[in-house]
Amino acid sequence: MLPKILVVDDDRYTRTLIEQLMRKSAEVHLAESGELARELFAAIDFNLVLMDQRLPQVKGLDLLREFRLQRPKLVAILITGHADVRDAVAAVREGLFDYLTKPFEDLEALEAVIGKALELDRAYREIDSLRTRLAVESGAPDIIGQSPPMERLLGQVREVAALDTTVLLEGESGTGKDVIAKLIHAWSLRSSKPYLEVNCGGLPESLLESLLFGYEKGAFTGAAQANPGYFEKAHGGNLFLDEIADMSPKLQSSLLRVLQDRSFCRIGSTNPRKTDFRLICATNRPLAGEVKAGRFREDLYYRINVVALNLPPLRERGDDIVRLAVHFLDRYNTKFGKDCGPFTPAAVRALEACRWPGNVRELQHCIERVVALQPGGVIDASHLSPTCDFLPELDPQDKTTALPTLAYQEARTEFERDYMRRLLEAAGGNMSEAARCSGIPRQNLYVRMKRWGFVID
Numbered sequence: 001m002l003p004k005i006l007v008v009d010d011d012r013y014t015r016t017l018i019e020q021l022m023r024k025s026a027e028v029h030l031a032e033s034g035e036l037a038r039e040l041f042a043a044i045d046f047n048l049v050l051m052d053q054r055l056p057q058v059k060g061l062d063l064l065r066e067f068r069l070q071r072p073k074l075v076a077i078l079i080t081g082h083a084d085v086r087d088a089v090a091a092v093r094e095g096l097f098d099y100l101t102k103p104f105e106d107l108e109a110l111e112a113v114i115g116k117a118l119e120l121d122r123a124y125r126e127i128d129s130l131r132t133r134l135a136v137e138s139g140a141p142d143i144i145g146q147s148p149p150m151e152r153l154l155g156q157v158r159e160v161a162a163l164d165t166t167v168l169l170e171g172e173s174g175t176g177k178d179v180i181a182k183l184i185h186a187w188s189l190r191s192s193k194p195y196l197e198v199n200c201g202g203l204p205e206s207l208l209e210s211l212l213f214g215y216e217k218g219a220f221t222g223a224a225q226a227n228p229g230y231f232e233k234a235h236g237g238n239l240f241l242d243e244i245a246d247m248s249p250k251l252q253s254s255l256l257r258v259l260q261d262r263s264f265c266r267i268g269s270t271n272p273r274k275t276d277f278r279l280i281c282a283t284n285r286p287l288a289g290e291v292k293a294g295r296f297r298e299d300l301y302y303r304i305n306v307v308a309l310n311l312p313p314l315r316e317r318g319d320d321i322v323r324l325a326v327h328f329l330d331r332y333n334t335k336f337g338k339d340c341g342p343f344t345p346a347a348v349r350a351l352e353a354c355r356w357p358g359n360v361r362e363l364q365h366c367i368e369r370v371v372a373l374q375p376g377g378v379i380d381a382s383h384l385s386p387t388c389d390f391l392p393e394l395d396p397q398d399k400t401t402a403l404p405t406l407a408y409q410e411a412r413t414e415f416e417r418d419y420m421r422r423l424l425e426a427a428g429g430n431m432s433e434a435a436r437c438s439g440i441p442r443q444n445l446y447v448r449m450k451r452w453g454f455v456i457d
């Protein structure tokens, strides 16, 4: 379904321009007055409102404030003239997505701003629908993953969850192996049965052994009472062995025997007990490498590598970065009783440009810190950088983060210069490659680059 955009402007030229620009990718509704805009807004659930500040009867910003009382998460863009910079800045401070200055000279930039605004609206809606779904489907962890690599992964999870096969989860630290393991349990036929998890790297060998196998009374000093272990407690359900690569050689061979016979003995007993659990393992060091290095038993590796699922690093998840950021913003606003957000376009750009070596966990901590430290209001790139060590350094030449404080013409110039410079860098100085990446015809691009002195005849 196409997103719905409302354009409110008394100037016919502006209305038609935006309609023509967006009509292929959105359902565009036009209103030339505040009154008509109110009627349309009451009847239709818009994904984005583009509002002129100077309407005959009412100020655009006031009308948007009215709309936001009805729908606090409305994503809107204020259209202003050059003289209204103050209103525009106020609008962004109040949490409107962005502002645009008339006349529009650069249609590509206009389209890009609208595209980003729609992306943010999509993220808000997905979080809301997720919350409703979770209320119904309780038990499953809340997982954000609409990017192609995550869609693929979740499809595989759905396939294997219902089977009883052993699953091996591989992926960098913080990519969500724990949450996927819980999801497999929630989606499995064993979901009403126990789910037990243990971190094999976190415990000394003997403690891990007694935790998994259980023990009889008097099996060792301190064993005052018999105690069932996880192999027993997980009967009928799912057992998650996290950081499996850290398991000691001795326990690796004990585990292999349990998996072969589906039976085990408590420590201090020779009485074998049957157990039926489905095993889920996780590791952030690829197990094949551990086998090669002689640190992990090859036979055990084949036993647990029945279905291997790979969790993609966050930097490869595209739009999910913004979705996750909005999700965590929402969570920590609720937790700390605050009203921070939304993110400014510069903040969104910074989040997307970050390499996130700590993956989802790192992003989560970054947003938690920002919400904890900020009294409220919009979150700009400058708020994010002190709380996240991994955000790309703000280049002193890069004025794009300061755009909202500049007059439109000046900001546009800054943006174009910065864009062209980065484009040329990314393309390694190759103009054909730069033309291909940017979608700007080569000749046209050449003229613009020349204007900035990035190429010479």
Ligand SMILES: Nc1ncnc2c1ncn2[C@@H]1O[C@H](COP(=O)(O)OP(=O)(O)OP(=O)(O)O)[C@@H](O)[C@H]1O
Residues within 6 Å of the ligand: 142, 143, 144, 145, 171, 172, 173, 174, 175, 176, 177, 178, 179, 180, 283, 284, 324, 360, 361, 364
């Ligand atoms: N797709 C997701 N949607 C929402 N939250 C997520 C998602 N993936 C991970 N998280 C959150 O990120 C944090 C880290 O995830 P998790 O503990 O599952 O990572 P991990 O891969 O097990 O990391 P490690 O290798 O360090 O154990 C958790 O707080 C988790 O709730």
Ligand SMILES: [Mg+2]
Residues within 6 Å of the ligand: 177, 178, 242
């Ligand atoms: Mg983990």
